[in-house]
Amino acid sequence: MASYHSQEQTLAQLPTPSVEEVTHSGKLIEFIVDKIEQNNGVIAFREYMEYLLYTPGLGYYSAGLSKFGKDGDFVTAPEISPLFGRTLANQCQQLFDQGCDTRILEFGAGSGKLCEQILSKLDKPVDYFILEISADLRARQQSYLKQKLTFQSFDRIIWLDKLPQNFNGVVLANEVLDAMPVNLVKKQQQWIELGIGFEGQRFCGRNYSENSDAVSAIQSIEDEHGLLPEGYLTEVNLNYRPWLNSLSEVSNQIVVLMIDYGYEQALYYHPERKRGTLICHYHHRVHDDALILPGLQDVTASVDFDAVAEAAIASGFEVAGLVTQSQFLLANGLLDEVGFSNASEDTLAQLDVSQQIKTLTLPDEMGDKFKVIGLVKNLELDLPAFSGRR
Numbered sequence: 001m002a003s004y005h006s007q008e009q010t011l012a013q014l015p016t017p018s019v020e021e022v023t024h025s026g027k028l029i030e031f032i033v034d035k036i037e038q039n040n041g042v043i044a045f046r047e048y049m050e051y052l053l054y055t056p057g058l059g060y061y062s063a064g065l066s067k068f069g070k071d072g073d074f075v076t077a078p079e080i081s082p083l084f085g086r087t088l089a090n091q092c093q094q095l096f097d098q099g100c101d102t103r104i105l106e107f108g109a110g111s112g113k114l115c116e117q118i119l120s121k122l123d124k125p126v127d128y129f130i131l132e133i134s135a136d137l138r139a140r141q142q143s144y145l146k147q148k149l150t151f152q153s154f155d156r157i158i159w160l161d162k163l164p165q166n167f168n169g170v171v172l173a174n175e176v177l178d179a180m181p182v183n184l185v186k187k188q189q190q191w192i193e194l195g196i197g198f199e200g201q202r203f204c205g206r207n208y209s210e211n212s213d214a215v216s217a218i219q220s221i222e223d224e225h226g227l228l229p230e231g232y233l234t235e236v237n238l239n240y241r242p243w244l245n246s247l248s249e250v251s252n253q254i255v256v257l258m259i260d261y262g263y264e265q266a267l268y269y270h271p272e273r274k275r276g277t278l279i280c281h282y283h284h285r286v287h288d289d290a291l292i293l294p295g296l297q298d299v300t301a302s303v304d305f306d307a308v309a310e311a312a313i314a315s316g317f318e319v320a321g322l323v324t325q326s327q328f329l330l331a332n333g334l335l336d337e338v339g340f341s342n343a344s345e346d347t348l349a350q351l352d353v354s355q356q357i358k359t360l361t362l363p364d365e366m367g368d369k370f371k372v373i374g375l376v377k378n379l380e381l382d383l384p385a386f387s388g389r390r
Contacts, residue, residue, distance in 0.1 A: 085117020262303025321386025
């Protein structure tokens, strides 16, 4: 956990929050401090992270501050290029052509651009469900999509605040898994789960539990992949199984496509990755201190794709495969989509599209850092974009 001195150093390197932001953050701080006081001075980091991101009206994803694009804190693939969504639409169309129900469920639609890109590319209208728990983001998505889509396409979008019943079709989760609250654990001779307290005017790290599900999980990981060094700090995501199990329970025949940054387990918990993967985004600045700027910055952790696969199998899915974003996009016709923009007639537009493709596919950009995992339930499908075929 960051010290007072290191927090001051980090804050000095970041843009100064506005008066509105400071006021907003202060309200969330009061809310979390009250929770800490109710729990004898410490809450699990997972609980703290959930409050940071999802407290109604105050959490990062629940409040009205800008989040996506150049005016927000970070940029996602649909913000970088419409080619991303159009290529994903190609994969959806391939699944529809093989008998998958022509319905799409998107988790956390962000600015709405991915939905726009997919619906603009598909040949025929489809029922498009958006599960969005943020009232503010839902309103922004509705305003944006109403302007960008035909009435026929917009009229078939259904916003939800919980999973639909009896859903069959394609499920999309772009940068959803990384925003799930994680448990924080540290090896101090033995493994201990860390929590958050409040001292003076600052949040601080405290020991939380020596005997928890998170401790058991990291002990199992260590048993499988080898001992980790003293002082090793990392995260454990215990949400994959309940999330996928809930999705499986409300569906019969679905394909789930999850795009996110992360690692296979042996690399995630590599001995040299001593500080974990937790990162924060504030006005396009990246740092690792989740104790500052509550409610004003995004806080995420990389995805353990082996844990996702294990949870999927336990929840009744087959794993179609895990590939890099670059492999997935190129296999689904990324380069064929370039012509839609008419960029060939404009040199500057050509350069812009070329840069978009590089950002999406080059190994040191998003190409290898982001991966796509495909899950299938009760369908026989050919998915050539993945290493395995169904």
